[in-house]
Amino acid sequence: MVAAVAANCVIGVDIGGTKMAVGVVDESLGVLHRIQQASDGEDATELLDRLTAMVDEAIEAAPGEVLGVGFGVAGILDAKTGMIAASPHLPLVGVPFEALMGERLGVPVAVDNDGNTSMLAEWLHGAAKGASDAVMLTVGTGIGGGIVANGELVRGSSGGGAEFGHMVVDQDGERCSCGGVGHYEWYASGDAIGRAGQLAAVEHPDSALAEAAAAGREITGSLVTEFGHDGDAASVEAIVKVGQRLGQGMVSIANIFNPQLIVVGGGAIAAGDLLLDPAREIVEREALASLGTNVSVVPAQFGADAGVIGAAVLALEQPAAA
Amino acid sequence: MVAAVAANCVIGVDIGGTKMAVGVVDESLGVLHRIQQASDGEDATELLDRLTAMVDEAIEAAPGEVLGVGFGVAGILDAKTGMIAASPHLPLVGVPFEALMGERLGVPVAVDNDGNTSMLAEWLHGAAKGASDAVMLTVGTGIGGGIVANGELVRGSSGGGAEFGHMVVDQDGERCSCGGVGHYEWYASGDAIGRAGQLAAVEHPDSALAEAAAAGREITGSLVTEFGHDGDAASVEAIVKVGQRLGQGMVSIANIFNPQLIVVGGGAIAAGDLLLDPAREIVEREALASLGTNVSVVPAQFGADAGVIGAAVLALEQPAAA
Numbered sequence: 001m002v003a004a005v006a007a008n009c010v011i012g013v014d015i016g017g018t019k020m021a022v023g024v025v026d027e028s029l030g031v032l033h034r035i036q037q038a039s040d041g042e043d044a045t046e047l048l049d050r051l052t053a054m055v056d057e058a059i060e061a062a063p064g065e066v067l068g069v070g071f072g073v074a075g076i077l078d079a080k081t082g083m084i085a086a087s088p089h090l091p092l093v094g095v096p097f098e099a100l101m102g103e104r105l106g107v108p109v110a111v112d113n114d115g116n117t118s119m120l121a122e123w124l125h126g127a128a129k130g131a132s133d134a135v136m137l138t139v140g141t142g143i144g145g146g147i148v149a150n151g152e153l154v155r156g157s158s159g160g161g162a163e164f165g166h167m168v169v170d171q172d173g174e175r176c177s178c179g180g181v182g183h184y185e186w187y188a189s190g191d192a193i194g195r196a197g198q199l200a201a202v203e204h205p206d207s208a209l210a211e212a213a214a215a216g217r218e219i220t221g222s223l224v225t226e227f228g229h230d231g232d233a234a235s236v237e238a239i240v241k242v243g244q245r246l247g248q249g250m251v252s253i254a255n256i257f258n259p260q261l262i263v264v265g266g267g268a269i270a271a272g273d274l275l276l277d278p279a280r281e282i283v284e285r286e287a288l289a290s291l292g293t294n295v296s297v298v299p300a301q302f303g304a305d306a307g308v309i310g311a312a313v314l315a316l317e318q319p320a321a322a
Numbered sequence: 323m324v325a326a327v328a329a330n331c332v333i334g335v336d337i338g339g340t341k342m343a344v345g346v347v348d349e350s351l352g353v354l355h356r357i358q359q360a361s362d363g364e365d366a367t368e369l370l371d372r373l374t375a376m377v378d379e380a381i382e383a384a385p386g387e388v389l390g391v392g393f394g395v396a397g398i399l400d401a402k403t404g405m406i407a408a409s410p411h412l413p414l415v416g417v418p419f420e421a422l423m424g425e426r427l428g429v430p431v432a433v434d435n436d437g438n439t440s441m442l443a444e445w446l447h448g449a450a451k452g453a454s455d456a457v458m459l460t461v462g463t464g465i466g467g468g469i470v471a472n473g474e475l476v477r478g479s480s481g482g483g484a485e486f487g488h489m490v491v492d493q494d495g496e497r498c499s500c501g502g503v504g505h506y507e508w509y510a511s512g513d514a515i516g517r518a519g520q521l522a523a524v525e526h527p528d529s530a531l532a533e534a535a536a537a538g539r540e541i542t543g544s545l546v547t548e549f550g551h552d553g554d555a556a557s558v559e560a561i562v563k564v565g566q567r568l569g570q571g572m573v574s575i576a577n578i579f580n581p582q583l584i585v586v587g588g589g590a591i592a593a594g595d596l597l598l599d600p601a602r603e604i605v606e607r608e609a610l611a612s613l614g615t616n617v618s619v620v621p622a623q624f625g626a627d628a629g630v631i632g633a634a635v636l637a638l639e640q641p642a643a644a
Contacts, residue, residue, distance in 0.1 A: 078612045085612035093611075133479040147471075147578075149478075154471045156580020157455040160613050167574040169493050171509070171567065180573060180608040187493070245493065251502060252489040252574075256469075258478020286502040289415075290400050290407035291482050 010315040011058045011069040013051065014114065014307025015039065017089025017141060022054045023305065024062045025312035029125060031305050033061040044091045052104045059107070068108035070315030072117035072307055073097065074144070079159030086160075088142075088177055110318045112155075114138070115162055117310030118300070119146020120153060122263050124313060126301035133259040136300070137164055139246070140266035143185040149257065165189070169249055188246040190221035190268035193275075196238035197224035207234035225271045236274060243275040247282025254287035254295045265300030272299065332637035333380045333391040335373065336436065336629025337361065339411025339463060344376045345627065346384045347634035351447060353627050355383045366413045374426045381429070390430035392637030394439035394629055395419065396466070401481030408482075410464075410499060432640045434477075436460070437484050439632030440622070441468020442475060444585050446635060448623035455581040458622070459486055461568070462588035465507040471579065487511070491571055510568040512543035512590035515597075518560035519546035529556035547593045558596060565597040569604025576609035576617045587622030594621065 007026050014021045018040060024033040035054050039047065059066050075087030082099055084092045102109040112120075119128075119136035128134040128148065136146040143165030147154040155161055165185030166178055173182030186192065197219045201209040208227045213219055227235035250262055262283075268275060280297045287295070302309050329348050336343045340362060346355040357376050361369065381388050397409030404421055406414045424431040434442075441450075441458035450456040450470065458468040465487030469476040477483055487507030488500055495504025508514065519541045523531040530549045535541055549557035572584055584605075586598060602619045609617070624631050 076610060076612060086610055131479075133476075133483075145578075149469075149471055149476045150474050152472050152474075154455075154476075154579075156471075156613075157453075157582045158580055158612060158616050160610070160616075161455075161578055161580030163577040163610055163613070166577040166610055167489075168570045169490055171491050171570045178610055180610075181570070248490045248493045248503070255485040255488040256467075256483055256578075257476075258480055258483030260479045288398060288408055288482070288485055288488055288500055288502075290398060290480060291478075291485070294480050294482075 007064045008067055009062050009064055010067050010312045011055055011062070012308040012310070012312030012315065013055060013069060013071045014311055015051070015071060015073045015090065016114070016307065017074050020051065020054065021308050022058045023308035023312065024058050025309060027316065029309055029312065031308060032063065033058060034308070039090065042091065044095050047091060048100060048104070051101070055105055066107055068110060068315040068318055069101070069105055070117065070311035070313070071097070071101065071109070071111045072114035072311040072314065073111060074114050076160040076163065077111065077113055079155070108315070108318055110314045112314050113144070113160070113162070114307060114310065115144030115146045116153065116155060117314045118144070118265055118306055119148060119162070120317065121302055121306065121310040121313040122265070122300055123148050123153070124317070127263045127298050128261050131260045133257060134261040134263060135164070135253050135257055135259050136263045136265065138266035139188070139264055139268035140190045142191070143189050144266070147257070164249065164253070167249060167252060169245070184249045188242055188249055190266065192245065193221035193224050193239055193242045193268060193271065194219055196241050197221070197235060200234040200238040204234035208232040209234045221268060222270070225268075228271060228274050239271050239274045240278045243278030244282055246275065247279035248286070250279055250283045250297060251286045251292070254283055254291045258291050259295055262295060262297045263300050264297065265302070265306055269299050329386045330389055331384050331386055332389050332634045333377055333384070334630040334632070334634030334637065335377060335391060335393045336633055337373070337393060337395045337412065338436065338629065339396050342373065342376065343630050344380045345630035345634065346380050347631060349638065351631055351634065353630060354385065355380060356630070361412065364413065366417050369413060370422060370426070373423070377427055388429055390432060390637040390640055391423070391427055392439065392633035392635070393419070393423065393431070393433045394436035394633040394636065395433060396436050398482040398485065399433065399435055401477070430637070430640055432636045434636050435466070435482070435484070436629060436632065437466030437468045438475065438477060439636045440466070440587055440624075440628055441470060441484070441585075442639065443624055443628065443632040443635040444587070444622055445470050445475070446639070449585045449620050450583050453582045455579060456583040456585060457486070457575050457579055457581050458585045458587065460588035461510070461586055461590035462512045464513070465511050466588070469579070486571065486575070489571060489574060491567070506571045510564055510571055512588065514567065515543035515546050515561055515564045515590060515593065516541055518563050519543070519557060522556040522560040526556035530554040531556045543590060544592070547590075547596075550593060550596050561593050561596045562600045565600030566604055568597065569601035570608070572601055572605045572619065573608045573614075576605055576613045580613050581617055584617060584619045585622050586619065587624070587628055591621050
C-alpha cells in the first residue's frame with residue numbers, strides 16, 4: 001500500500017438560520033468530513049462557543065494542514081465596521097464576527113454572506129464557470145443571492161448587497177419580515193411553495209395535498225415538491241405558480257444585469273424543472289429584446305454541500321491562504 | 323488681443339426618442355456649440371443622413387481638432403452583434419449603428435446607451451465622482467439607468483443592462499409598452515407624474531391643475547412640476563405619490579447594489595426635492611439595515627446638457643481618442 005499524502009485543506013462553515021454545517025474540504029472541493037448541528041435558541045456567546053468547538057473538531061479531523069476557515073453567514077455584513085449588520089434568524093447582529101473567530105481559531109478566517117459564497121463557488125467551479133456576468137439566487141426559506149459583473153464578484157459599497165429576496169415585486173403587497181413591502185421572497189421562495197400548496201390543498205380536496213393536510217401533516221415546500229414529483233396535479237400547480245413569480249423577478253434581473261446565467265440554488269431547487277420551466281417561459285416572454293434570449297436559467301451545480309463548499313472556496317480564495 | 327488657442331474637443335450626440343442634440347464639447351466639458359432637431363417620423367437611412375449632417379456641421383464649428391464622436395442612444399445595444407437590439411422610439415433596431423456612423427464620419431466613433439453615458443459623466447465628473455458603487459436613474463418619459471459597481475461601469479454580458487425602467491414592481495400590474503407587466507417606469511417616470519396629475523385634477527376640482535385641465539391644457543409631468551413649485555397642493559400630492567413609487571424601486575436598488583449613491587437625472591428631476599424627499603423617506607424606512615442608511619439619493623449634476631455631455635465623455639474615454 002502506498003501511504004496517503006496529507007493534502008492541504010480548508011474548513012468551510014455554513015451558518016444558516018436553522019442549522020450550522022462544518023466541513024473539511026480539500027483543494028479539489030471534496031468534502032472529507034462533516035459536522036452538523038441545529039443553530040436555534042442560543043445567544044451570541046453560546047453560538048460562537050459551539051462554532052469554535054465544531055471548527056476545532058474539524059481541524060483535528062483534517063488529514064493535512066488547514067490553510068484557513070471560511071464562513072458563509074445568513075446575514076448582511078458591513079465591511080466598513082466588520083460587524084454583522086442584520087440577520088433575521090441569528091443572534092449575531094452587531095457582532096464583529098471575523099475578528100472574534102480569528103482570535104479564537106488562530107488560523108486565517110474569512111467571512112461573507114452565504115449568497116456571496118454560493119455565487120463564488122458556482123462561478124469559480126460550478127454552473128457559472130467562466131461567465132463574465134451572472135446572478136445567483138439561493139431559493140429556500142427566503143431568497144439570497146450573489147452577483148458577478150464584469151468578471152468580478154459584486155458585494156456593494158459596504159459588502160451588503162445582492163439581497164434579491166428584498167426586491168419590491170408587489171408595491172402594494174404583503175409586509176415582509178424585514179419591514180419592507182411586497183418583497184420577492186414572499187412570493188417566490190421555498191416557503192412560498194409551501195403556502196401555495198396549502199392553498200391548493202383547500203382548492204383541490206381530492207388531491208394528495210388535501211389528504212396529507214387532513215391527516216395532520218404540515219404542508220411545506222418540501223412536501224409539495226415531493227408530491228409534485230409524484231405527479232399530484234395540485235402540487236404541480238402550486239409549484240408552477242411560484243415558478244412564474246420566480247420568473248417575474250428574473251425579468252428584472254435580466255433587464256438590469258443582462259447576465260449570461262441566472263443560477264438557482266437553495267432547497268427549493270429540489271423541484272427542478274417543475275419550478276424552473278415556468279420561470280424560463282416568463283423570462284423569454286417578458287424580458288427586453290436580446291436580454292431575455294441571452295440569459296439561461298440553470299440549476300446550481302453544488303447540491304446539499306453548497307453552503308459548506310461555498311465557504312471553503314471563500315477560504316481558498318483568501319490571499320492569506322494562498 | 324491674445325490669439326485663442328485651438329483646444330482639442332469631441333462631439334457629443336444625444337439621440338432621444340423625440341429629439342437629437344449635438345454639441346461640441348471641450349476637454350473641461352464646456353459645451354461650445356449646440357445643434358438640435360426633432361427625431362420623429364423618419365426611417366433609418368433618413369435619420370442617419372440627418373445625424374451625419376448635424377455632426378459634420380458640429381465638426382466644422384469646432385475650434386480645434388475633433389478627437390472623436392460619442393453617441394448616447396435611447397435603445398438597447400448588443401455588443402455581440404454591434405446592432406441596436408431594441409429602441410421603443412427610434413427606427414434603429416437591427417442597425418449596425420457604430421459601424422455605419424464610423425464609415426460616414428471618418429473620425430473615431432463610440433456608441434452606448436444614453437443611461438450608460440449619463441452614468442459615466444456623473445461618475446467621472448459629476449454627482450457620483452469617486453464612488454465605487456452607484457446607480458443612475460434617468461427619469462423622463464421612461465426610466466433609463468446606469469450602474470457603477472466595484473469602481474467600474476457595468477453594462478452586462480452583451481452591453482444591454484441597467485434597464486431599471488423595466489424592473490417588475492407590480493407583478494399583477496399594468497402592461498408595459500415593452501410587453502412586460504408592472505414595470506417601474508409606468509409608476510415612477512415623468513409621464514407617471516403627468517398621469518398622477520390628471521387624476522389629481524379630477525379629485526381636486528378647485529386646484530390649479532383642474533383649472534388648467536378645464537382650460538384645455540394638457541396635464542404633463544412638466545406642468546404638474548411647475549404648479550407644484552408654485553405651491554398647488556394637488557400637484558404636490560401627485561409628485562409625492564410618484565416620489566414614493568420612485569423610492570420603492572430604490573429600495574430594490576439599495577438592497578441589490580448597496581451603492582453609496584443613487585443619482586437621479588432626466589427631465590423629472592426638475593421637480594427636485596418635491597420628488598426626491600418622499601423617495602428618500604421610503605428608502606430610509608424600507609431598505610435593509612445598513613443598506614438604506616448607507617445610500618444617498620442625489621440629483622444629477624449635469625442638467626439640460628446631460629445627454630450631450632455624457633456622449634462627449636464617452637468619446638473622451640475611448641482609447642482611440644486618447
